[in-house]
Amino acid sequence: MPETLSPPPSPALVSDLVRDTARRFAAAGVPDAQVDAELLVAHVLETSRGGVQAAAVRGDRMPDTAATALAPLVDRRCQREPLQHLTGVAPFRSLELAVGPGVFVPRPETEMVAQLAIDALRAVASDSPIAVDLGTGSGAIALAMATEVPHARVFAAENSVDAFIWTKHNVARVGADNLTLAFADLAVAFPELDGTVSVVASNPPYVPDDAIPRDPEVRLYDPPAALYGGPDGLDAVRRLSEVGLRLAHPGGTIVIEHGEWQGAAIREILTADGWRSAATHQDLTLRDRATVAVRP
Template identity: 45%
Template sequence: MSGAIRQLLADASARLADAGVESPDSDARLLLAHVLRVNTGELPLLDLTGRLPDPTEVASYDALLVRREKREPLQHLTGVAHFRHIELEVGPGVFTPRPETELLAGWAIDNARAAGESPVVVDLCTGSGAIAKAIADEVPDARVHAVELDEHAHGWAERNLAGTGVDLRQGDMGTAFDELAGAVDVVVCNPPYIPLEAWESVAPEARDHDPHLALFSGDDGLVAMRVLEARAAFLLKPGGVVGAEHADVQGESAPAVFAATGRWTEVRDHRDLAGRARYLTARLAR
């Protein structure tokens, strides 16, 4: 690229880099494309054709950059998060879905398909509804149920899951879906898993903008994981499977929550594309 668009992006990227943003070039492009209402791939063409952002667009771009410099999540600025093959509305009050969680969703989708006709899937701690919506999208005959405790997050999930057929409820994952006891094929969950003592190490985008209910889980970060283990054992049919995301430092401690009870077989941990421990899976003993 050359010209006005290129210079605008270069200046924006430098600002974001100075603010500590991890992906300054990408964020600069995404925000400018959002302001100009084009795809990022169209930005070079605009430059070649001599397209100049008008003063209003420049001011809007600068306002978004100021917010991103303060480490407000990119998705809050655009209002959209992309997750597998779907789009989600996100904003203040809901956990922003991460790309690495797509691996857990993919595992749930594969196992829902393998369960046969009309599999029953439960998404605990659904947040924005990302995993539940992805499953409904890719396994159309699945009967998907989802629950979220936080009122604001539940509101976002309502918007994202409208028209999908997902049975969404507001409530505690530890007591949800009593009527499905012993009838579920797949339980999936992205629970809170950050130890309270790790507060300072959490990225500002999450620590200052994501709901704390979605982040922190007791002194060891495993309080929610223990609740999940008990609820999954209650909900799943014998031979059913559970998958749960965890922190990269919990590659041994999170699976140990399941292994210690004697209720599970095939307790395994899985790594993400960067080679970090990311999620566990287990099968309820028959």
């Protein structure tokens, strides 16, 4: 009698893979393990997080090719490689930005920094106000201003070769015709704009040199040049204050992202340099996140 062969195993349920992935992430200390599990499964399925949730409810099974692609990505995320490096993209406001090794991954808290810059730009009584993003990295703040205030002229500067590659890619990807990108150090960027800029924005390096970021995603994968800002973390802020005074016209605004304990020190720096009405704003977690001031 011929041997009876067992049927091949059925592909795993999407719901099971999401659950198992979230369990592994939680054990590895990944924040928001369930969210990351759903997003990573969505990536290999080429769908959205909502699409994964719907597939789980329906009892869909994972295609073999997708399950095979998922396994090494889960291993890498358990090593705390940023999710955005695995998917290749980072959401930022209405944008989806390409990111990877060599460029700082934009964080949700920077979205409110962009909002402060956008609000100041929209308030300018001009048909073509000018904004500058210094140390633009992935281009997040600059592209948010350019796309959400389309009548503005936006200029962005980045001086890291590795980051600049990503910036160029994102500018082309978004297709913001009103954005001009330059490979330049923030200290000397855009001398042709001196005295004409309405908004100077920046998310500079602000971690003190001897501080160790808690999250491995930051400590191990973000470029050091985008993190560390001197003994007190404020070296770049001091340069920004001086450069902002050069670039901004009277009444122009400077917007600087910083750490939650640095607001008072940055207000002192800006005020001592001659900026007026320095004020610190909180992000959605009620942490001091950005300081704004006005050029006299």
